[in-house]
Amino acid sequence: MVQMPQILGCDVAGVVLEADANSKFKPGDRVVGDSGQSLIDPWGTHAEFVSCPESRFARLPASVTFETAAALPVSGMTAWQALRGSMPLAGKRVLVLGGAGGVGHLAVQIAKSQGAYVATTCSGRNMEFVTKELGADLAIDYTKGEKLEEAAGGAGSYDLVVDLVGGEPGAWGVLQRRSGRMAVVSFDGILKGKTGGALLVCILTRALRCKLAAALGLCARYDVVAQKQNGPGAGLEEVVELVASGRVTPHIELTVPLEEVAAAHRHVEAGRTRGKVVVRVAEGAAAAAAAAAETTAAAAGKAAAVGAGGVGN
Secondary structure, three states: OOOOOOOOOEEEEOOOOOOOOOOOOOOOOOEEOOOOOOOOOEEEEEEOOOOOOHHHHHEEEOOOOOHHHHHOOHHHHHHHHHHHHOOOOOOOOEEEEEOOOHHHHHHHHHHHHOOOEEEEEHHHHHHHHHHOOOOOOOEHHHOOOHEEEHOOOOOOOOOOEOOOOOOOHHHHHHHHEOOOOEEOOOOOOOOOOOHHHHHHHHHHHHHHHHHHHHHHHOEEEEOOOOOOOOOOOOOOHHEEEEEEEEOOOOOEEEEEEEHHHHHHHEEEEEEEEEEEEEEEEEOOHHHHHHHHHHHHHHHHHOOOEEEEEEOOO
């Protein structure tokens, strides 16, 4: 299934160079999107040019830079879709497991922007980051080994748990049994060592078992979040609007040129990335000409970037 060499990357932000005559976009438009790359898609975004269906894109307001936008699609939509099943969030209590990472730091901010009380787990070095920069009401240092239920405020005290680290067994106790919801994005922590078919079977078995238990009223609602790239409820337009309005701010820990994308992957794979890593794509002559039409960026004295892409989640 995999055609090598494979162009990696799903996130992209840049300027439209060409579009079909009936497209909702025209050359010169600023856009951001998730190419939706799978193993056989040719749309990897770690490249000077990306071509894929327009349904993957949203318009990018002039107030949002390409680098900021490139940090949004995959992580932002995953965060939105994890939260969406419990919206509206005003007055609710949300616990995000892994609040300093790519998806987590956006989930914390999105939930806060809707008026939720937000607690999150993180390492000791990120305690101030999640509270002072992201606005979390409570930060729990998971490295201290405290029982999550006690550190988070007691049994049955949360309406929603967003699990981004695969550590859900320790979080069930904090959920309200009848009205609570567990949104699981990662299975890493509970399925270590399993790969391929065994991993898939374990995930499906666990999901079916938890959904059955929820249907019988034995536990909170259980949702596995498999991020979709476009369509109603995907959340790209909503997240872009939150950023444009200043209510959500992606944290970019590192920006690298395209030539250093391998180093960027190694940085993310180390597992300690705070927020996002962005790849700044070099611009070719045709791309530079299109970007020159970006009068807002030029007037602000900024480099007219043709594109940028995110690494990891």
